[in-house]
Amino acid sequence: xxxxxxxxxxxxxxxxxxxxxxxxxxxxxxxxxxxxxxxxxxxxxxxxxxxxxxxxxxxxxxxxxxxxxxxxxxxxxxxxxxxxxxxxxxxxxxxxxxxxxxxxxxxxxxxxxxxxxxxxxxxxxxxxxxxxxxxxxxxxxxxxxxxxxxxxxxxxxxxxxxxxxxxxxxxxxxxxxxxxxxxxxxxxxxxxxx
Ligand code: HQG
Numbered sequence: 001x002x003x004x005x006x007x008x009x010x011x012x013x014x015x016x017x018x019x020x021x022x023x024x025x026x027x028x029x030x031x032x033x034x035x036x037x038x039x040x041x042x043x044x045x046x047x048x049x050x051x052x053x054x055x056x057x058x059x060x061x062x063x064x065x066x067x068x069x070x071x072x073x074x075x076x077x078x079x080x081x082x083x084x085x086x087x088x089x090x091x092x093x094x095x096x097x098x099x100x101x102x103x104x105x106x107x108x109x110x111x112x113x114x115x116x117x118x119x120x121x122x123x124x125x126x127x128x129x130x131x132x133x134x135x136x137x138x139x140x141x142x143x144x145x146x147x148x149x150x151x152x153x154x155x156x157x158x159x160x161x162x163x164x165x166x167x168x169x170x171x172x173x174x175x176x177x178x179x180x181x182x183x184x185x186x187x188x189x190x191x192x193x194x
Contacts, residue, residue: 015055016065020073022046023085029053039093041080055189072173073135087171090127097169098176104159106133106176108186109144110152115188118154122182130169155187 024043030049035166041060050057065075066083075104076083089095108123108131123131134140137153142150161181162168169177 005015012061012065015050015057015061016069016073017177018050018053018055019046019062019065020085020088022050023074024088025090027091034091034093035082036092037094038077038096039084039089039091040077041084043076043081043083046083071175075172085178086132086173087132089129089174094130094132095169095171097159097171099167100170102133102158102168102170102176103135104157106156106158107137108133108154108156109139109140109142110154111144111147112150112152113148115152118186119183119188121188122180122184123156123178123181125152130179131181133168133176133178135174137178138181152189154189156181157185157187161185 022029022032023034023039023046027041030039030046030053032049032146043059046055047059047062063085066076073085074089075086087095110118110189125131133156140153142149144153158168158176158178161178164185166178166181166185168175171177177189
């Protein structure tokens with residue numbers, strides 16, 4: 001039976017998860033809004049609002065999370081008074097990503113359950129603004145592994161897709177993004193022979 005995870009208001013990892021929820025999906029949880037241009041949040045308001053939700057947080061703790069996050073999920077602006085998630089948003093924001101021709105191959109981690117649908121309709125952003133792709137297979141495998149069921153790593157013919165007019169972006173933390181991708185540019189694992 002699945003056990004409901006207990007919230008740990010002091011754990012830095014769970015605080016980081018909460019911040020990513022706020023900065024990507026639900027800023028209203030701490031009573032703030034994200035700027036439409038750049039998805040920036042005011043640092044003081046974020047800290048105050050997060051504290052009101054029962055978390056232990058101050059500027060020092062936030063600095064530590066930004067500095068040590070394994071995926072570089074968050075970034076401050078140059079002045080250090082605003083913060084944002086580098087990618088992964090579902091809220092309606094405009095990110096200043098610049099189009100860039102991707103490497104020949106990128107990877108997307110998913111689950112066996114999604115395969116038929118991806119084979120038919122390609123990769124779609126689902127709840128987020130973009131489809132997320134990784135430059136290395138291991139990272140993609142970890143992303144896919146967060147889901148139930150068998151993890152599948154799809155190879156993306158990104159170089160070819162870029163030359164065919166699909167626009168790719170790279171977030172500040174290195175994650176590759178594309179609006180959607182038809183199945184023609186996706187290499188699927190071969191079906192098991194009966
Ligand atoms: C799947 C993590 C059916 C897709 C990672 C995925 C990532 C389809 C799910 C970031 C589909 C969407 C994003 C289609 C795509 N039919 N299923 N046509 N097209 N899917 O969470 O890529 O650790 O929105 O394969 O590092 O899993 O949170 O995207 O399984 O960068 O910082 O629909 O989240 O970052 O799921 O993960 P998600 P994702 P963090």
